[in-house]
Amino acid sequence: MRVAVLGGGFQGCCIALSLAMRGIGVTIFDRGDRLMSRTAIANEGKIHLGYMYAADPSLATAKTMARGALAFGPFIARVLERPQSAFVTSQPALYAVHRDSQHDADKAIAYLMKTHELIGGQAHGSREDYFGQDLLRPLEVWDKDRIAAEFDPDVATAVIQTPEIAIDPISLMTEMRARIVDDPRIELRLGHEVESVKDAGDGFAVEGRNPHGAFREHFGQVVNALWEGRLAVDAKRGLLPERPWLHRLKYGINIKGPGGDRNPPSCTVISGPFGETVNYPDGTIYLTWYPHCVTALSSAVTPPHWNTHPEGEAGRDIVRATVSSMAKFILKLRHLSEADVATAQVKGGPIFAWGRTDIDDPASELHRRYEIGIHSQGGYHSVDPGKLTMAPFFADACAERVLATARECATS
Template sequence: MALRVAVIGGGWYGCHMGLSLKGLGFDVQIFERHDRLLNEASGNNQFRLHLGFHYARHHGTRLQSRDGFMRFMERYPNLSREVAENIYAVPREDSLIDFPTYRLVMTASGLEFRELRENSAGLRGVDGMLLTGERVLLIERARQYFKQNLDGVLHLGTEVESVESVGAHVVVNGEPFDYLIDCTWGHRGGLPIRFFYEPTILLYYECDVPFPAVTMVDGPLCSVYPTEDPNIYTLSSVPHTPLGRFDSSAEARAARDAVTGHVVAEKCAAMEDQISRYLPDFRDRFRFLGPQLAIKTKPVGKFDDRSCYVFRRGRVFTVMSGKIDTIFFAVERVLSFIEAGAGDYSEFGGSLLRQEIAAAAGGER
């Protein structure tokens, strides 16, 4: 009889987790409280499929992103598109790292790139630039893909109101399962590490002509990145995108929902001022369309760790990650935990090695 698994959360991780386990023969049920998939941070973020260039200060995140990018392209080849000109630039004065060091870190991490001398964006004040192969995620296409392929196991508009551990089962909304996988990034049951909730604001802009993706690294900098719409871009900023740090999901949601037009105007001015240091004609090229609001869950620390972790407590797994391309690592960890717990060795009586040695020695006489 197939193991029954409940997945809470219909974001990238919940959908991929459910689809993978379903393909392996598990009886999977996915619970998403919204009426559509990828409705929270999975669909409200930069539309970037990472390769690792974003994380000069964390080796593990770079490697997981590099490997995850390749696997994502194999598994979901139609859920992203290429960016004709995708630039990572190191500012001459504002970066925490100089360009030769940044380039060396990326080379040592096995990331492919081409060094640029010129660009069509009109960048100013930079120490060096790399042309990379990072891609744009197609969120609406992903929603349709997962909804179609998860037909029959997907419960949209369904709030998980109760979770109980009863014997060898986890009872979700009164229904027994063998395992539960929480893909809500701590919004439902927290995390077993020090973390915080960060409501965020990204800004949507329109540009009439194709514009490169421009990411300034490394440190409290900014980026302009395309979306699935060829004329719409996001503007984000390390110092200005966060709306605060909170210990509870409820506080973070309240802060996100309380954003006013005045706050949006202040964020626009601050982010435009910052990006204009490197793209002086940004305001002439782009027109503001509106804000994008979301909540991120991050570990406490300054080490820039956005790699993927899976925690287990009994029959409940909790997933924590900062990037979409590490979905494969999460599935493998869950399967490893399940496989390790498949056998019951509580009645193991001890080693027979001593008896085997004695028997072998007796046979030699």
């Protein structure tokens, strides 16, 4: 049996590797001219442990993220055959409660503490759980003096140190690409726009267009991991969800900071339309901030093919507005010079989530990120990772489902 994986983003690549490691031949289809050229490389690489989801007090989102985060390091260490300590990760994140937060400081701290307890319950207690971090160590709540050394204390009403890290997506995706190209069980169909998947005999026909014209290839099973292209292909199989969804175009900014202690700390600002800084060891700072970095919304089945790399004045406007908003209360961002800001790079991608309204609506379904994962119709599997964090977890789950489906077909 050969399996088609639609979408060569991080989710599709993880699924392909997971299948190949189980001895299954895979063909990856992507319309780009190389793997992982869209959302997979546009994100800040945060491996979410669940601390960000205070708007879901049921803790279902936190539980889902923690499960994904704890599977992430072991998965990439296994497929890339390197210890977790060999990957480039950021300084662990502070969580800062903004004075305009949708939850006051006491509520936010209580949520973080409960989430931390939950993570401790899911972890094995080893440094191999999550990039060398000690997940059993209690969270540290900063005192006023420490807050005032890094933030405007009138804006940051509480600051909590967490063990949550980000992984440098560019170096991770570069390694993943090389690993896939070297795998004899994986074939690539780049420059292939997938349009539909049809039942064909005892399997499926993947149809679409490539630079030479129309193509049609036959497979035993198909996995749809197309992210913003996923719903369009599902819809043609009668699988369009009945609930509302939203695609948001979100940008992030990479700036080379002064480095060392002069760089701002990694910090996630909660809860609501705020953003974060990520501080990498080579001095690179990643910034993203609402509303400047979220520039378009679409509830269409197929969102517009948004420009993910705004250049010239459009890019510079996003950088200036973001740095100036964030520097109002993250003090070390004031160390960035005009030259630093001028060399900043802006890149982004679409984010798919359930709900009709954006993050500024505390009641939006967008805050509940646990209704994600794999939906199967026989040997056709559609995967919504929800977050980068979840891709390795769903990759192994999807590979197991493909194997189970193949066993069922063999015995029926």
